[in-house]
Amino acid sequence: MSSSPPPQPFKFPREHSFPPFFTPQTNLTTHHAQQTKWSSLVLSYCRHHRIFKLSLSDSLSQSDLFHNQQINRRLSPQHQRSIIDFLRKEGRAEYQKENGGDLVYIYWRTPEEWAGIIESWIEETAQKGQVLTVYELLEGENTRGSEFYGMDREVLIKALNVLVKRGKAQIFGQEDSLGVKFF
């Protein structure tokens, strides 16, 4: 899922090695602080590893995000979901399917933010009025080095749709060979 492994490992915050951090708190205020800390941890973790989609069922085993092996504490699936829900309320996560499911988009950048980045890239490289394929945007020579290089295709399409709504782009073509025209 991550494109290029980062050179240095992710530095977890202090709380990640605090045992009670893995237990849902009952005190509302503390609970809120816990959720805020967890969600920012999830976002920065995903940003660090360039994770766009999180699978709830195997994220437990595959990542050290929700499982601190050092202190032998892990976050229960219910608690994970409650954190995802917290992120969703802030517009920072979205289930792939409407009614929940396993896959979650983590928006460490929201589609709107991505749209802004693409738009400024188009402007900087003077490609207004040009037609680019989605593949070119993701994997092309020109986009290498830009922030959205190698990003999740579905998230990219969401971002492009935002641009369409703003009247800055037009999408055409078939499922596999989508083309975008920027104005």
Add this chain to the structure above:
Amino acid sequence: MFLKSIDLTTALRPSYLPDEDLLFVQDNVGLYEGKYKLPNHQNGQVYLTSHRICYVDKAEPRKYSVALHLKHVERYEFYAGFLKSSAKITLIPKKRDKQHASLQHQQQSRSSPEPSPVTTATWVCTICSFSNPVPSNFDPTSANQHTSLPPCLACGIKPTLTHVLKAAISNATHHNPPLPPPLQSPSPIRPSQPDPEASFQCPRCTFLNHPSLMSCEICGAPLISHNLPSDLTQRINTESPGPFLNNSSFPNRNDTPESIKLSFRGGGEKIFYERLKNSLTQRKWLLQGAPPIPSSSSSTPSNPSNPSTTNDDIPSRNKMGGIAGLERQNLAIRQKNELVIGTAFEDLEALMASAKQIVELAESFARQQQQTKGSSSSSENNTLLAESVSDQLGLITTKDIVGNNSGGNSLYLSELSRTLAEFLTDDRKNILRKSGGIISLVDLWAVFNRARGGVELVSPADFEKAARLWEELNLPVRLRTFKKSGVMVVQAKERTDDQTVKSLLAWMKDLHEFPPEKEVAWDWRLFGRGVTARDAAERFGWSIGVAEEELEMAEERGVLCREEGIEGLKFWENFIDAGEGKGYKDAATLESERLIKTLKDVGML
């Protein structure tokens, strides 16, 4: 001085003298000195004891509480109340105490020094309560059964000789007329400038007489104009219409006042009067310092004048069994009683010496009498029993002891509440400290009722209500309800949640310093370690349930946070919320705030 300030116990009740018994309590009572209200003594509880009458102010108990020794009381009068004027009991101090004051009072209040004592003496008809003048030729010293007495002027019924005699004597012993009970008139004050339309209200029957008349047209009472201070016309509005005593206008009020009145605004005056009468008859204060009474069964040679002394030894010599023995025993007891009563009334000395026994006898007679009367008076009976039993324990609030008022048994509850507080703070029993400064209400209830010795037990409902009153009454203990389990506990007032939290936090800080017993994966220097309710219970000497509740209370305050693991529930110092959650408000609050803001913007608020 007649009224003395007194010491109060921790529960804001008068501390009793040795051998002093509480007889009655009534709340909502005000004090009068003579005719005027005593400022700051207008709403309080009155405790009638065997020795004193104590007034404990409700608003400022430590400042304005006073007591009055019954031994200084010469006479007492009862006034049943009329319309807005509440029932009152007047206490008149002993003559030698008050001579000085009353003389001065006379000079102050009377312009004409020649009173007409004969006409002012009145007797109140027992049939129609009309005040008749005592005939001028009536001489209390020579009167006997054959003295002819005039019938009542209103109803024509002849009074009894003793009735008139009493009236005449009470009049003769006081230079002042036995006061046209001034309190009877709801507004006894005359305007300071006499205007021609003004009429003089009779202080006795409230008839408005022409100002030039010297005596009332209706009842013949003398119309005496008092030199009232002018500032009294500006009346302070209180719940009762009487005027207040103004300190400045009575420079000599350190002297014994002419009389003290207790105004019963919440009822209860009848029982108070009855018990006052009893305690003035019993004169228990005489027992103080009295030598121990030589028991009559141990025949003393110092009492040779007693011919029956030798009889006492007979039953003990001839031991008999069966019914005859019982009868003998009864006979002996009766003889003993007779002896006690006989010697008691021989002279005053003897009475003083045997007062204690006499009191006991009187009580037991009363008990027997009531037992024979049947169950109708069983509550009275209970009172006596309760009094005698509970006195030994120092627990003296029973339902019968307090007065009734319109608010149901609220007075009973507040007294019970005070008793409980005293019970808890009593250093001898040390109930709170024994259980780590905190005791559950149920346990306390059991302990308390056990201490009552199985008599006059307090019902759980009353007990809880009384415990809830602690806060309101500002007593040194408090009732705490745990949020989660609803368990109610009792603890000293100074032990607040803040203090508990503080001690918990200090303990948590210690855990950063001392390494845990076994190796832990996390940085204990940074986080310390988790503690269970058991750890806390061991550390602070609480019960486990209490420890759980205290830890959760600290968690509720955001000081601790929890960790649920295989080792059970542990509590940690809160490192999760370092201020991030401060601004947190739940959705409902946010919603309502948003709504208010919009409404304000629109201009509707």
